[in-house]
Structures are given as C-alpha cells and as structure tokens.
Amino acid sequence: MLKAIYSGSIDYMQIMDENGTLDSGLVPKGLTDQMLVEMYKKMSFARALDAKTLSLQRQGRAVTYAPLVGEEAVQIGSASAMRQGDIFVPSFRQHGVYLTRGLPLEKFFIYWRGFEEGGAIPKEVNGLPVIVPVGTQVPHSAGIAYAQKYKKTGAAVIVYVGDGGTSEGDFYEAINFAGVFKLPLVVIIENNQWAISVPRSRQSAAETLAQKGIAAGIKCVQVDGNDVIAMYRATSDAINYSATGPTLIEAVTYRMSMHTTSDDPTKYRPDADVEAWKAKDPIARLMKYLVGKGLWTDSMESKMQDEQLKLIDEAVEKAEQFKPDPRSMFENVYSFMPETLKSEEDEAIAAGFWQG
Amino acid sequence: MNTNMLGAINNAMDLCMQENSDMVLLGEDIGKDGGVFRVTDGLFDKYGAERVIDTPLAESGIVGTAIGMALAGMHPVPELQFASFMYLSFSQLVNHAARYRERTRSAMSLPMIIRTPVSGGVRTLEHHSESPEAFFAHPGGIIVVEPSTPYDAKGLFIAAAHLNDPVLFLEPTKLYRLFKQEVPDAMYEVPIGKASVLKEGDDITIITYGTMASIVSDVVEKKKVSAHVIDLCTINPLDEKTIIEGAKKTGRVLVVHEAPTSFGVGAEVSARIAEKAMYELDAPIMRVASPSFPYPFPGYEQYYLPNGNRIGSAIDKLLSM
Ligand SMILES: Cc1ncc(C[n+]2csc(CCOP(=O)(O)OP(=O)(O)O)c2C)c(N)n1
Ligand SMILES: [Mg+2]
Numbered sequence: 011m012l013k014a015i016y017s018g019s020i021d022y023m024q025i026m027d028e029n030g031t032l033d034s035g036l037v038p039k040g041l042t043d044q045m046l047v048e049m050y051k052k053m054s055f056a057r058a059l060d061a062k063t064l065s066l067q068r069q070g071r072a073v074t075y076a077p078l079v080g081e082e083a084v085q086i087g088s089a090s091a092m093r094q095g096d097i098f099v100p101s102f103r104q105h106g107v108y109l110t111r112g113l114p115l116e117k118f119f120i121y122w123r124g125f126e127e128g129g130a131i132p133k134e135v136n137g138l139p140v141i142v143p144v145g146t147q148v149p150h151s152a153g154i155a156y157a158q159k160y161k162k163t164g165a166a167v168i169v170y171v172g173d174g175g176t177s178e179g180d181f182y183e184a185i186n187f188a189g190v191f192k193l194p195l196v197v198i199i200e201n202n203q204w205a206i207s208v209p210r211s212r213q214s215a216a217e218t219l220a221q222k223g224i225a226a227g228i229k230c231v232q233v234d235g236n237d238v239i240a241m242y243r244a245t246s247d248a249i250n251y252s253a254t255g256p257t258l259i260e261a262v263t264y265r266m267s268m269h270t271t272s273d274d275p276t277k278y279r280p281d282a283d284v285e286a287w288k289a290k291d292p293i294a295r296l297m298k299y300l301v302g303k304g305l306w307t308d309s310m311e312s313k314m315q316d317e318q319l320k321l322i323d324e325a326v327e328k329a330e331q332f333k334p335d336p337r338s339m340f341e342n343v344y345s346f347m348p349e350t351l352k353s354e355e356d357e358a359i360a361a362g363f364w365q366g
Numbered sequence: 367m368n369t370n371m372l373g374a375i376n377n378a379m380d381l382c383m384q385e386n387s388d389m390v391l392l393g394e395d396i397g398k399d400g401g402v403f404r405v406t407d408g409l410f411d412k413y414g415a416e417r418v419i420d421t422p423l424a425e426s427g428i429v430g431t432a433i434g435m436a437l438a439g440m441h442p443v444p445e446l447q448f449a450s451f452m453y454l455s456f457s458q459l460v461n462h463a464a465r466y467r468e469r470t471r472s473a474m475s476l477p478m479i480i481r482t483p484v485s486g487g488v489r490t491l492e493h494h495s496e497s498p499e500a501f502f503a504h505p506g507g508i509i510v511v512e513p514s515t516p517y518d519a520k521g522l523f524i525a526a527a528h529l530n531d532p533v534l535f536l537e538p539t540k541l542y543r544l545f546k547q548e549v550p551d552a553m554y555e556v557p558i559g560k561a562s563v564l565k566e567g568d569d570i571t572i573i574t575y576g577t578m579a580s581i582v583s584d585v586v587e588k589k590k591v592s593a594h595v596i597d598l599c600t601i602n603p604l605d606e607k608t609i610i611e612g613a614k615k616t617g618r619v620l621v622v623h624e625a626p627t628s629f630g631v632g633a634e635v636s637a638r639i640a641e642k643a644m645y646e647l648d649a650p651i652m653r654v655a656s657p658s659f660p661y662p663f664p665g666y667e668q669y670y671l672p673n674g675n676r677i678g679s680a681i682d683k684l685l686s687m
Contacts, residue, residue, distance in 0.1 A: 073664050074491050102491075124489065124665035142493045143450060144423055174423035178454070205423050207399035213422045278398045336669035343659040354627065354657045364675040365668070 018224040023244055024234035028290050030298030038243045043305055049090050049238050050300055053082035053293045055318045056106035059115070062322050063105075063122055067271045071330070073124040076103045080236075080266030083292030084200050085170075086110055087241025088261075091249060092168060097158070098137040099151040099169040101144070103200070107170065111135050115321065119329030126342075127332065144205075145171055145178030148197065152184045155193035155256070166252035168196045168245065174205025176222060177213045185226040185258060194252035196245060197223075201235065202265035207278035223258030235261030236292040264290070336363050367551050372542040374516035374549050375405055375481075378523035379443065381553050383413055386441055386527065392419040392428055393445030393481075402447055403483060403542055429455035429480065433462050436476040441527065446482040449536070450493035456501075463532040464507030476532045479523065484512070485577045485624050487540040487671055489664040495539075496661060497576070497625035502534050503602035503634075509558060510601040512536040514579035516547040518599055521556025529558065536601075538577045545580070561605035563612070567592040570684055571612040573635055574622040575599065578672065582622055585674045591681060601631055606638055613639045617648035618684045621655075622677055628658040649687035654680045 025036045060079050066072040078085065085106030092098065098107055108118060113135050121128025121140060129139035141147040151169030158165045175181055176199055188195045199219050203210045216222065223230030229251065233244045241261060248257035264287040268275050300306035340355040341347070347355075358364075369377065383389050391406060397420035400407030410418040421428050425446055432442035446452035452459070459480070467475045486495025503510045509531055513519035519537070526533035556562075564583055569591055574582045575598040586593040596612050598605065613619050619639055621632040632653040639651055654672045662670050 073489060124491075124663045126663050126666070129663075140492075142491055143454070146454070177422035177424045177427070179424065179426050180454075205394070206402065207395045207397075208420050208423065212420055272402070277400070334665055334669075336666060339659065339662055339666055339670065340657065350628065351658055358657065358669070361676065361679065363669045364673055364679070366675060 018221065020218050020220045020230060020232055022232045022234070023240045024237050025239040025243060026237045026295060026299060028295055030295050030302060032239070032299065036243065037239060038246055041239065041242065043303065045090070046239070046296065047300060047305055049086050049242070050293070050296050050306065051314055052086045052090070052106070052110050053238065053296065054314060056082045056086060056109050057293060058315070058318050059105060059109060059118070059322060062326065063119070064271065066122070066326065072119070072122040074270050074272050075122055076270045077267040078103050078105050080287065080291070081200060081202055081263045082106050083238035083241050084198070084235040084261040084263050087238040088168060088198055088245040091242045091245035093166075093249065095163065095165040096136065096249065097154055097165055097167045099147050099154065099167065100137060100140060101147060101170050101172060101175065101200075102140045102142050103172070104170050108135070108137065111137055113137075115325030116328040119326050120332050123329060123332070125332065125334055126338070145175040145180040147171070148175070148181050148184035149187070151195055151197070152187045152193055155188065155195040156191060158194050159191070164253070166194045166196055166249045168198060168249075170198050170200055172205060173199060173201040173203065173210050173213055173219060174208065176219050182222070182226075185223060185228060185256070188256040189226040189228045192255040195256040196248040196252060197256065197258045198245070199258070199260045200263065201260055202263050204265045204269065204279070206269045206273060218260060220258060220260035226258070228256045228258055230258040230260070232260045232262060235263030236290045236295065238292055238296055367549055368546050369516050369549050370543045370546045371513070371516045371519045371537070372403060372405055374520040375523060375537065376407060376409070378520040379406065379409060380412070382524060382527040383409070383417065385553070388439060389441040389443060389527065390417045390419060390435065391443045391445065392421050392432060394421060394423055394428075394447045396420060396445050401445065403539070405481075405537070405542070406445070425451050425454035426458055429458040429463070432478050432480070433458060433466075433476055436478045436532075437466075437474060441477045443479045443481060446480065448494050449482045449484045449496040449498045452480070452482050452498065459502060459508065460505050464505045467531070468507060475530045477530045479526045479533045479535050481535045481537060483539040483542075484536045485538045485540060486661055486667055487577055489667065490539070492663055495667070497623070499536060499601045500625060500630050503631065506602070507532070508602065509533040510536065511558060511599060512538065512576045512601055513599060514538065514541060514576055514597055517549050518556050518562065520549055521554050522558065522599065524553050525555040525558045528555065533558070536576070540577050541580070556599070559600050559603050559605060561596050561598045561600070561608040563608065564595040564597050565593060567594040567616070569593065569616055570618040570620060570681060571596065571616045572620045572622060572681075573598065573609060573612065575601065575631075577624050578622045581672075581674055582677060585677045585681065588674075589678060589681060591685065593681070598631070604634065604638070606642075609635060609638060610642045613643045614646045617646055618687070619647065619651045620680055620684055621651065621653045622672060623655050624671060625655060626658045627653055627655040630655055649684050652680050652684055
C-alpha cells in the first residue's frame with residue numbers, strides 16, 4: 011500500500027501592500043487609526059534610535075552594534091500586539107521591541123556602551139536581556155511558556171529568532187517541546203534574508219521557514235514582515251490562540267544595513283538587492299496610508315522627529331554619566347560570596363584593579 | 367614573508383590544502399566573506415565552494431559533519447566563528463572527537479583541525495572573548511594548541527595538518543593583527559607538545575601562552591628582570607620537561623594566563639611543578655589570571671583582564687620572597 015498520509019500548506023499574509031493599500035477584509039477588528047499612528051511613531055522612533063546608536067558606535071561611544079533598519083514592522087507590529095503581561099525573549103537586534111515595551115532608553119544605551127547594568131531589564135518591561143548566542147534563547151522561551159501554563163498566568167511568551175537561528179538544534183528542540191507540551195508560545199522568525207554573509211537559501215532547502223513548524227506539529231504562517239498591520243494581526247492571532255498551543259510566524263523582511271558595525275556587506279551582496287527592497291520600506295508604506303487618510307502631515311512629522319531626537323539625546327546623556335564600579339563584577343557571580351572569590355576581590359580592590 | 371598571525375594561518379591553510387586535496391574548510395561566513403576576521407580570505411576564490419564551505423548556522427552540525435568527514439578519509443578544518451559558539455558543539459567534541467581513537471583501539475581516528483578565535487582585550491560584545499582551553503584539554507584525546515606568534519601559528523597548523531588526530535587550534539583574536547614577523551614561505555612544522563622558551567633568565571620563571579605571552583615579555587623587558595619565560599604553545603599534551611626544568615632553574619614560578627584562575631591551565635601546571643620540583647622552589651608558585659567568573663561585557667574588561675601592572679606586582683612579590 012502506498013498512500014499520502016500528510017500534506018501541509020503555508021499561508022502567506024499581507025494586509026497592507028507596498029503602496030499602503032489595505033486588504034480591508036483582513037484588517038483586524040479593534041485596530042484603530044490611532045493605533046496605527048502610534049505604530050508609525052514607534053517605527054520612526056526605532057529607526058532614529060538605530061541611527062543614533064550607529065553614530066555613537068562610529069565615534070567610539072558604543073560597542074559593536076546590530077542595526078535594525080528595515081525590520082521595524084516585524085518588531086513594532088508584533089510588540090504592539092503583546093498584552094501587558096506577555097513576556098518577550100529577544101535575540102540581539104530587537105531594539106524596536108524593547109522600545110515598544112517601554113525599556114528606559116538610558117538602559118538601552120548603557121547596554122550598548124558595554125555594561126551589564128544595561129542588562130538589568132526592569133520587571134515591568136517583561137522581557138529578557140539581549141541574547142547573543144544564536145538560537146539559544148528559543149528553549150528558554152519554551153521554559154518560560156511552560157511556567158506560564160503551570161502558574162496559570164494567562165500570559166503568552168513571544169520569542170524572536172533570525173533566519174540563521176532556525177538552523178540551530180536549539181531552535182528545533184524548542185519548537186518541538188512547545189508542540190509536545192502545547193505551550194503558550196509565539197515564535198517569530200525575523201527572516202531578514204541574511205545571517206551575516208550567508209543568504210537565506212544557504213540556511214535551508216525548505217521553501218519557507220514557516221513550514222518548520224509543521225514538523226513540530228504547531229500552527230505556522232508566513233507574513234509580510236514589512237507590513238506592520240499583518241505583523242500585528244498575526245501576532246494577535248497567535249497570542250489569542252496561545253492558551254491552546256504555540257504558533258510559528260515567519261516574518262519576511264530584509265536587513266537593509268550591515269550585520270553589525272564590524273561587518274562589510276559589500277563583500278558578499280550586491281547593492282542592487284538592497285535597492286530593490288527599498289521599495290518595500292515598512293515605514294514609508296504606513297506613512298503613505300496615513301497621509302492618504304489625512305491622519306499624518308508634514309508638520310506632525312517634524313514635530314515627532316524633534317521630540318524623539320530630544321528623548322534620545324537625553325537618554326544618551328544620562329547613559330554617559332553612568333560610571334562602572336568593577337566591584338559589581340565580583341558581587342554578582344553568586345547569591346552569596348564564596349571565600350575564594352572574596353579573596354580575589356580583596357586583592358583586586360587593594361591594588362586598585364591594577365589600573366595605576 | 368613578513369606577516370601577522372592572520373596571514374600566517376591563512377598561508378598555512380593554503381599550503382596544506384594544496385598538499386592534501388582531501389582537506390576542506392567548513393564554517394559560518396568563511397567562504398565569500400572570508401571569515402569575520404578574514405582568516406580564510408581568498409581561499410574560497412582559490413579552492414571553490416566544495417572545499418571552502420559556507421555552512422548553515424549550526425555549530426554542532428559543523429563539528430559533527432567534520433567528524434563524519436574525518437571518519438571517511440578527509441581532513442576537515444571546521445571553523446567555529448567564536449569560541450563561545452563552539453560550546454554548541456561541546457557534545458560532538460567531548461563525546462566523539464575526544465574518544466574515537468580510544469574507543470576503537472585506533473581502528474578509527476579523526477584527522478581534523480578545529481579552529482576558533484579565543485580570548486579578549488578587543489572590546490567585543492558578550493560571548494566573543496572566551497578562553498576555553500581548559501574545558502577541551504581536560505577530557506584528554508583532543509590536542510589543544512594556542513600559538514602566540516605568526517611563526518608558531520603557521521608551523522603549528524602545518525604540524526596539526528600532518529597529524530592523524532583531532533587538534534583544537536585556538537587563535538587569540540587580539541594577536542591576529544597585533545604584530546608582524548618574518549615567516550618562511552615554505553612549509554615547516556613547529557612541533558606539537560613542545561613549549562618554547564621566549565627568553566632565558568635566572569631569577570624567575572614565567573610560564574604563559576596566548577594573549578599573555580607578549581604582555582609578559584613587555585613587562586619583563588621594562589622591569590629588566592632576569593626572567594626565564596616559557597610559552598606553552600601546546601596546552602595538551604603539556605611539555606612537562608620544559609616546565610619542570612624551567613621551574614628548577616630559578617626556583618620561583620609565576621603562571622600567567624587570561625582564562626579564569628580557578629580550575630585553569632595554571633592549576634595543572636602548578637600541580638605538576640609541585641609534584642616534581644617542590645623541593646627546588648624558593649617560593650610558593652603564583653598565578654596571575656582573570657578572576658574566577660565568566661568574561662564581562664566590554665565596559666568592564668579592563669578591570670578583568672590581567673595586565674602589565676598586575677603581572678609586574680606579582681613578579682616583585684615573588685622576587686621579594
Ligand atoms: C551560536 C552562534 N553562532 C554564531 C554566532 C555569530 N553570529 C552572530 S549573529 C550571526 C548571524 C545571525 O543570523 P540570523 O539568525 O539570521 O539573525 P540576524 O543577524 O540576521 O538578525 C552569527 C553567525 C552567534 N552569535 N551565535
Ligand atoms: Mg537573518
């Protein structure tokens with residue numbers, strides 16, 4: 011006997027096209043114009059924050075930095091759909107998620123100046139600090155989701171991972187756990203087409219990354235990641251479904267800039283590819299829609315920009331006042347101070363950390 | 367040729383790939399991009415995508431696949447982009463690479479060179495400054511080398527390529543471009559398992575390797591102490607003979623490394639000296655190493671890394687005993 015016992019398919023969702031035209035039947039109920047204006051402001055804010063951090067890095071005032079430009083809709087669309095108690099688990103490029111979730115900007119800049127104090131995420135932000143080892147955060151998100159289910163908090167967990175990250179064993183193990191235990195987890199693959207110099211086609215022979223969820227027995231969908239409305243809708247749907255089980259969302263977007271400030275993309279990708287994606291810009295698209303509906307004007311734009319730059323500058327100033335205390339390294343290794351470590355600390359303090 | 371360490375390793379790989387058509391390189395961003403540090407620059411153009419393989423982002427897959435290649439008669443050179451990310455292949459290294467020869471009574475072996483950048487001092491993000499040598503020296507079965515000069519880097523790589531064993535080849539990031547040196551154009555080997563004496567001296571013996579070697583040499587020169595300085599070059603197996611002779615020669619021993627103090631290579635070196643040269647020592651063995659916790663974010667690294675001042679005061683203390 012030979013018969014097909016399984017066949018799957020993946021939906022692709024786009025609600026607002028490149029010209030800012032809506033597929034109105036798909037617009038989620040409850041999404042108001044005011045909310046769209048808010049998302050527009052957040053996306054613009056994220057881009058301004060990104061530009062500022064890049065320039066600080068170039069001046070030696072920030073460490074190696076991974077820009078988000080081009081990926082604002084993935085981050086702001088999904089984060090705007092989170093409810094107060096939902097918990098997010100980022101990778102290292104999700105600055106827009108932090109911004110939307112209200113991380114004090116000063117913390118953001120302390121992190122990118124290279125201090126652990128920037129990793130002390132305030133409780134109300136409900137998220138984890140930056141995670142650098144690619145894909146390793148996805149199992150954590152499954153564990154956090156298990157805890158939500160166990161403690162009946164009703165919260166969903168939203169985790170971000172790159173297209174490259176989906177090649178790691180940890181990614182597969184985590185979505186498999188999520189499926190087996192029907193965890194309240196939303197896995198967002200921020201597919202920006204590149205993992206440093208390695209293109210999406212080198213990560214997987216699968217046609218979509220979304221379909222990896224099929225093998226884990228979880229819901230999965232591919233979304234236009236430059237469409238903030240589709241990102242909002244897909245994330246909201248997944249959060250609403252989270253009491254029943256996990257969802258995998260592949261957000262298709264593009265890394266418009268370098269991988270990090272240490273990277274030179276001209277070595278491996280043609281500028282023309284980047285140019286082609288400019289036409290799909292997530293912010294320009296929403297702006298077209300808002301302007302068309304009379305919800306946004308030039309004067310609103312310039313007022314917003316001024317306000318945002320002011321907030322950013324204030325935060326940078328505060329962050330630059332932060333002075334590291336090297337004793338804090340020793341004092342935060344364990345919940346108690348072992349004698350062996352104490353003697354290392356005493357010796358370092360007595361010697362002024364050998365800075366003289 | 368006059369080259370830095372990065373160029374020396376690139377040249378060694380080039381020569382070994384010419385010599386052995388079964389040698390392939392595999393890793394993340396090593397092809398078109400030439401590696402994030404450019405160590406493999408030019409090799410993709412020269413040898414093509416079948417021998418310089420840009421892999422998916424999966425470290426356990428990279429090392430595990432390399433083990434399979436080695437079992438099937440190839441000589442793979444997997445690159446782990448940073449040492450931290452090698453930890454994702456820990457099981458492949460410790461459960462398999464370390465054991466294959468032993469568990470088959472040498473019926474099978476794993477000729478492979480696992481390359482990865484190590485150590486800090488260059489203000490990188492979290493997880494880009496690990497000094498992992500002790501983890502991988504500990505189980506036995508994996509040879510661990512860590513050059514501190516361009517000359518040693520080329521010669522150790524070539525020696526590793528001629529060996530029928532897994533060799534973990536640790537490349538201090540900070541030294542990639544720190545200085546240049548005259549290096550022979552042709553193939554040559556620096557013997558694995560042999561330490562090098564960087565400087566002869568009579569009053570104190572300093573045993574070090576990796577990023578600390580050049581810092582120790584600078585301090586010794588500045589302080590004008592008569593120091594006998596040993597660069598281990600190979601961490602596993604240790605060159606016990608050179609270590610013990612060095613310890614006996616001066617009777618005062620300082621071990622300096624960048625990895626955390628506790629349970630590190632310094633502990634192993636000190637234990638061997640205590641076992642074999644205790645009665646010839648005039649002072650307790652001292653260690654200068656990073657404090658006993660993981661490498662901090664870049665803003666704190668200056669307070670974490672052993673520096674010249676710290677090494678200098680340890681030398682003073684030992685000499686005053
Ligand atoms: C486990 C691991 N391997 C390698 C790296 C080095 N590295 C940092 S980011 C990156 C590419 C990540 O690509 P992707 O997952 O698509 O995320 P993106 O950078 O595009 O946001 C690599 C290889 C790492 N941080 N962690
Ligand atoms: Mg990517």
